Amino acid sequence: MSEEKQMQKYLPLTEATYYIMLALDEPLHGYGVMQKVKKTSEGTVDVGPGTLYGAFSTLQEEGLIRMVKKEDRRKVYALTSKGMQVLRGQIQRLQIMTKLGSDFLSRLG
Numbered sequence: 001m002s003e004e005k006q007m008q009k010y011l012p013l014t015e016a017t018y019y020i021m022l023a024l025d026e027p028l029h030g031y032g033v034m035q036k037v038k039k040t041s042e043g044t045v046d047v048g049p050g051t052l053y054g055a056f057s058t059l060q061e062e063g064l065i066r067m068v069k070k071e072d073r074r075k076v077y078a079l080t081s082k083g084m085q086v087l088r089g090q091i092q093r094l095q096i097m098t099k100l101g102s103d104f105l106s107r108l109g
Contacts (some may be wrong), residue, residue, distance in 0.1 A: 003085075010062065010086045012093060019045050020055050021079060021087045024065060029074040030056070059083070 013021065016037075023036040030052055037047045047055075056077060059065040064083035069076045079087065 007082075007085050007089050010064070011089050013086070013090045015045060016047050016051055017055050017059070018087075018090055020047065020052065021059070021064065021083060021090075024077060024079045024083070027068050027076045027078040029071070029076050031074075033077070 019037040019041055020033055022040065023033045028036065030049070034047050034049070034052055037045055056065065060067070060077075062082075063080055064086055065077050066080050067075050068078045
């Protein structure tokens with residue numbers, strides 16, 4: 001299976017997963033991710049601990065993120081190169097959707 005086809009099996013990402021992965025453009029612990037998701041989504045996405053740690057577990061199992069260090073009880077996570085490729089694929093999908101939506105709105109006047 002080609003690398004591109006392998007990446008496609010993860011797409012589309014859920015909205016919460018997209019924002020979680022986007023927040024991991026720098027290594028962060030869970031609480032930092034929750035805060036960053038709320039800020040970057042302009043308050044439209046509020047990820048609770050259950051959703052976050054469930055996503056962390058799945059993303060780790062799939063090799064899309066990894067724990068980079070443990071500070072006391074806080075675990076710090078970062079995207080893997082595979083995770084970056086999947087996130088890039090999601091962003092490309094969103095760009096296509098945005099262009100189509102903008103074209104549609106332009107036609108409406």
